[in-house]
Amino acid sequence: MLQPGHDDPIGRLxxxxxxAGAVLEVVKPYEEPVPESLDGYQGLVCLGGAMGPLDDAExxxxxxxxxxxxxxxxxxxxxxxxxxxxxxxAAATGGQVRRNPQGPEIGMDLVAKRDTAGNDPLxxxxxxxxxxxxxxxxxxxxxxxxxxxxASSPKCANQAFRIGDRAYGLQFHVETTPEVVLGWxxxxxxxxxxxxxxxxxxxxxxxxxEDIREVWQPFAERxxxxxxxxxxxxxxxxxx
Numbered sequence: 001m002l003q004p005g006h007d008d009p010i011g012r013l014x015x016x017x018x019x020a021g022a023v024l025e026v027v028k029p030y031e032e033p034v035p036e037s038l039d040g041y042q043g044l045v046c047l048g049g050a051m052g053p054l055d056d057a058e059x060x061x062x063x064x065x066x067x068x069x070x071x072x073x074x075x076x077x078x079x080x081x082x083x084x085x086x087x088x089x090a091a092a093t094g095g096q097v098r099r100n101p102q103g104p105e106i107g108m109d110l111v112a113k114r115d116t117a118g119n120d121p122l123x124x125x126x127x128x129x130x131x132x133x134x135x136x137x138x139x140x141x142x143x144x145x146x147x148x149x150x151a152s153s154p155k156c157a158n159q160a161f162r163i164g165d166r167a168y169g170l171q172f173h174v175e176t177t178p179e180v181v182l183g184w185x186x187x188x189x190x191x192x193x194x195x196x197x198x199x200x201x202x203x204x205x206x207x208x209x210e211d212i213r214e215v216w217q218p219f220a221e222r223x224x225x226x227x228x229x230x231x232x233x234x235x236x237x238x239x240x
C-alpha cells in the first residue's frame with residue numbers, strides 16, 4: 001500500500017481490508033523508497049495526498065509511484081487508486097490531469113454509476129448513487145485510452161474508472177474519518193476555498209461517513225476477493 005500524503009492514512013479502509021483477510025504493508029514514498037517490483041504481492045492500493053500527480057520537482061518520488069502503478073496495470077495486478085492515486089494512475093497510463101475548471105468538490109456528496117458499472121465485479125453491487133467524500137481541486141480530464149468509465153458527477157465527469165479488468169481509480173475518498181477531513185480543513189483558517197456552506201460540519205461528516213461505511217466496506221471486501229483470485233471476472237470486460 002502506497003501512502004503519498006502524510007495526512008491521508010489508510011484509516012477505515014485498512015480496517016475493512018484486514019477484516020476481509022488482507023495483510024497490509026504500508027510504504028510512505030516521502031520517507032522510504034518505492035518498491036521496484038511487485039513480486040510476492042497480490043494487490044496494490046495507492047492513497048491520496050495534497051500534491052499534484054506531476055509535481056515531481058517538489059516530490060521526485062512521484063515518478064517512481066507512477067512507474068509502479070503502470071507496472072501493476074501491465075501485470076494485471078488488482079489495484080485500487082484513490083484521489084491523488086487515481087490521478088497518478090491516469091497520468092501513468094496515458095490520461096491527462098488538470099485543475100478542475102468547474103471548481104473543487106469538497107464535502108459529502110454522491111456520484112452516479114454509469115451503465116458500464118453494471119457488470120463490473122466491484123461496482124455492480126453498489127447503489128446507483130453511492131455516498132462518497134470529496135476533497136479535490138484537480139481532476140482526470142481525459143481518461144487513459146484503455147479506461148472504462150464507471151461513475152461521474154456533475155462537476156467531475158471521471159469519478160471512477162477501470163483500466164483492464166483489475167485496476168481501479170476513484171477520484172473521491174472512502175478511507176477517511178471525520179477527524180482526518182477536519183484536519184485537512186484546518187489548513188485553511190478562513191474556510192476551505194470552494195466548500196459549500198455546512199459541507200464540513202462535524203455532525204454532517206459523522207453521518208456521511210456512516211453512510212460511506214455501509215456502501216464501501218463491502219466494496220473493500222470484494223477488492224480483497226479480487227486480489228485473492230476468488231472473484232469472477234466477466235469475459236466481456238475489456239483488457240489493456
